[in-house]
Amino acid sequence: MAISEHETITQRTATHAPADEISPRIPQVAGGFPTQRLRRLRRSEGLRRMVRETTLDPADFIYPLFVSENITEAAPIGSMPGQSQWPVSAIAGVAERVASLGVGAVLLFGIPAEKDEIGSSAWSEHGAVQQAIRAIKAATPELVVITDVCMCEYTSHGHCGLVRDGEVQNDETLELLAREALSHATAGADIVAPSDMMDGRVAALREALDSQGFSQTPILAYSAKFASAFYGPFREAAESAPQFGDRRAYQMDPANGREALREVELDIAEGADMVMVKPALPYLDVLARVRDRWGLPLAAYNVSGEYAMLKAAAANGWLDERRATLETLTGIKRAGADLIITYHALDAARWLREG
Numbered sequence: 001m002a003i004s005e006h007e008t009i010t011q012r013t014a015t016h017a018p019a020d021e022i023s024p025r026i027p028q029v030a031g032g033f034p035t036q037r038l039r040r041l042r043r044s045e046g047l048r049r050m051v052r053e054t055t056l057d058p059a060d061f062i063y064p065l066f067v068s069e070n071i072t073e074a075a076p077i078g079s080m081p082g083q084s085q086w087p088v089s090a091i092a093g094v095a096e097r098v099a100s101l102g103v104g105a106v107l108l109f110g111i112p113a114e115k116d117e118i119g120s121s122a123w124s125e126h127g128a129v130q131q132a133i134r135a136i137k138a139a140t141p142e143l144v145v146i147t148d149v150c151m152c153e154y155t156s157h158g159h160c161g162l163v164r165d166g167e168v169q170n171d172e173t174l175e176l177l178a179r180e181a182l183s184h185a186t187a188g189a190d191i192v193a194p195s196d197m198m199d200g201r202v203a204a205l206r207e208a209l210d211s212q213g214f215s216q217t218p219i220l221a222y223s224a225k226f227a228s229a230f231y232g233p234f235r236e237a238a239e240s241a242p243q244f245g246d247r248r249a250y251q252m253d254p255a256n257g258r259e260a261l262r263e264v265e266l267d268i269a270e271g272a273d274m275v276m277v278k279p280a281l282p283y284l285d286v287l288a289r290v291r292d293r294w295g296l297p298l299a300a301y302n303v304s305g306e307y308a309m310l311k312a313a314a315a316n317g318w319l320d321e322r323r324a325t326l327e328t329l330t331g332i333k334r335a336g337a338d339l340i341i342t343y344h345a346l347d348a349a350r351w352l353r354e355g
Helices: 009-016 038-042 045-050 088-100 128-139 170-187 201-211 229-238 258-270 281-293 304-315 321-335 345-354
Strands: 061-068 084-087 105-111 144-149 191-194 220-225 274-278 298-302 339-342
Touching: 038 045, 061 088, 061 128, 061 345, 084 088, 088 128, 088 345, 105 128, 105 229, 128 144, 128 170, 144 170, 170 191, 170 201, 191 201, 201 258, 220 258, 220 281, 229 304, 258 274, 258 281, 274 281, 274 339, 281 298, 281 321, 298 321, 304 321, 321 339, 321 345, 339 345
Parallel strands: 061 084, 061 105, 061 339, 105 144, 144 191, 191 220, 220 274, 274 298, 298 339
Antiparallel strands: none
8 A cells, every 4th residue: 555645654554554564664865864874873882982072071170269268167158069168278178189180270269358448358468369379389289270350259349340439440440450460470370360341451461460570371351251140159159249239230231142252352352361251051152152253262151050050959859960060061061162160170070080
């Protein structure tokens, strides 16, 4: 019996032939099926591994660390299970553990004993970050130390720059950021990373570093940093929530993709050696567009809210934490990231080592 114009192969075999006589008709597609069978390379883990397009390595990861002058032992961060604030006295030991897992770098955030209107603790020779840099480089000189350059952790108002009449002053803030970056470079930081989103800050840092003998210190710019709802847990960890208003006047509107490319382009023109997209997961499209357009090393920040969501789902038994974490990090890298800043770094490095 011929198959009618509207009758499927499945309908015919199910309706007109006994089960033991079914011999499915293979459609002949020029240059395609059945010659091309993509499942052939999925039949075993060995085959899948051999043809895998995107791979993770612990060296791809950057692990954020919160260093506080106000504590003498680790203080767990409630909204970020598994993460802590660390006293300066403990930071070398943490760095040794990070290095032993093959994680490529740490990113330091400081929590000062005192805050003021201009954030003067940010460039103190004896500040939390400056002390932590020296301790880490003494204990694990091969571990790359990146420092966050911003004012929000250090100002009494919690904004990322100098405030006058309720407004963050862009140009006057540049001098403060340059002083902070210089203090980090002097302490031994390998990379400085401005996250403030002031216009012109990359140029200001490059000029200051070059003029003081740090022309070899790279700048990793938080180029496309969005005013995101996913920063909540970080603000608890860094004690940096703004005391009034919000940061939408200087961080990017989440709706704007083309503007993100302009931000990246300007930072590269001003001397950025590496650029970043933050957050990662809601902005994978931006990440991919930056990757397609520029060849600079590209970082993505898998931020605190993204981490907290996955942790909460895993704690409730809704997700397999290991599989979901590695899938998430693979997706970020597949979208174009060379480097991933992530609170999952230590767990992911252990899982990758286990195979």
